[in-house]
Amino acid sequence: MQLIGRTMSPFVRRVAATLNLYGMPFENLPFGTATQGAEIARFNPVGRVPALVTDAGEVITDSAAIIDWLDHQVGPDRALTPLAGPDRFAVTRCLALALGAVEKAVAATYEKDRRPEDKVWPEQVEKLLGQARGGFEALEAGLTGEWLALGRMTQADVTTAIALDAAESFNRPAYAGRLPRLRALRERLNAMPEIGGTRFKG
Numbered sequence: 766m767q768l769i770g771r772t773m774s775p776f777v778r779r780v781a782a783t784l785n786l787y788g789m790p791f792e793n794l795p796f797g798t799a800t801q802g803a804e805i806a807r808f809n810p811v812g813r814v815p816a817l818v819t820d821a822g823e824v825i826t827d828s829a830a831i832i833d834w835l836d837h838q839v840g841p842d843r844a845l846t847p848l849a850g851p852d853r854f855a856v857t858r859c860l861a862l863a864l865g866a867v868e869k870a871v872a873a874t875y876e877k878d879r880r881p882e883d884k885v886w887p888e889q890v891e892k893l894l895g896q897a898r899g900g901f902e903a904l905e906a907g908l909t910g911e912w913l914a915l916g917r918m919t920q921a922d923v924t925t926a927i928a929l930d931a932a933e934s935f936n937r938p939a940y941a942g943r944l945p946r947l948r949a950l951r952e953r954l955n956a957m958p959e960i961g962g963t964r965f966k967g
């Protein structure tokens with residue numbers, strides 16, 4: 766299998782970590798969105814990463830669709846998101862917060878770093894960062910035990926840890942002194958080579 770995109774992207778990284786946790790080997794084609802749009806568009810007409818090329822040569826885009834496909838490959842006993850029932854909802858409601866938060870963190874970075882300086886709108890950057898923090902604070906409030914859902918490690922934990930890593934790498938001061946429980950969860954997960962090993966090294 767081939768995973769398109771650099772693990773600097775939290776969406777790419779959560780797919781890479783899931784592949785590792787499921788023991789599925791893959792080759793990473795680390796195309797960057799800022800300069801390699803044409804290469805990315807060969808795999809994803811929407812021009813975003815991640816995309817996954819399966820061993821059958823099929824291309825799946827969007828981390829949620831890719832991870833759903835991976836979950837169905839490993840089956841209900843190993844899937845990090847339960848495939849059905851109330852347990853699935855317990856995980857997906859956390860995922861909505863983590864993905865929502867990191868989408869806003871990414872949008873804040875694009876707003877700040879990808880526009881000509883005179884076109885940057887500081888109020889919008891602050892609004893986006895506030896939305897990102899809102900999502901993480903809600904997850905922090907819900908983290909009362911060891912894991913975010915179901916009393917065991919799920920995709921909610923994997924994605925939240927990776928989302929927080931990314932949000933902080935984009936803008937460390939925005940999160941300073943906040944989110945102690947999520948940070949502790951993140952450290953535990955990053956100590957696992959399947960997850961910590963996917964940190965972007967470029």
Ligand SMILES: N[C@@H](CCC(=O)N[C@@H](CS)C(=O)NCC(=O)O)C(=O)O
Pocket residue numbers: 774775776798812813814815826827828829871
């Ligand atoms: N919902 C998508 C979001 C993917 C996404 O926004 N990827 C960013 C990189 S972090 C991207 O490709 N941005 C380039 C662009 O939108 O032009 C997913 O979960 O895969």
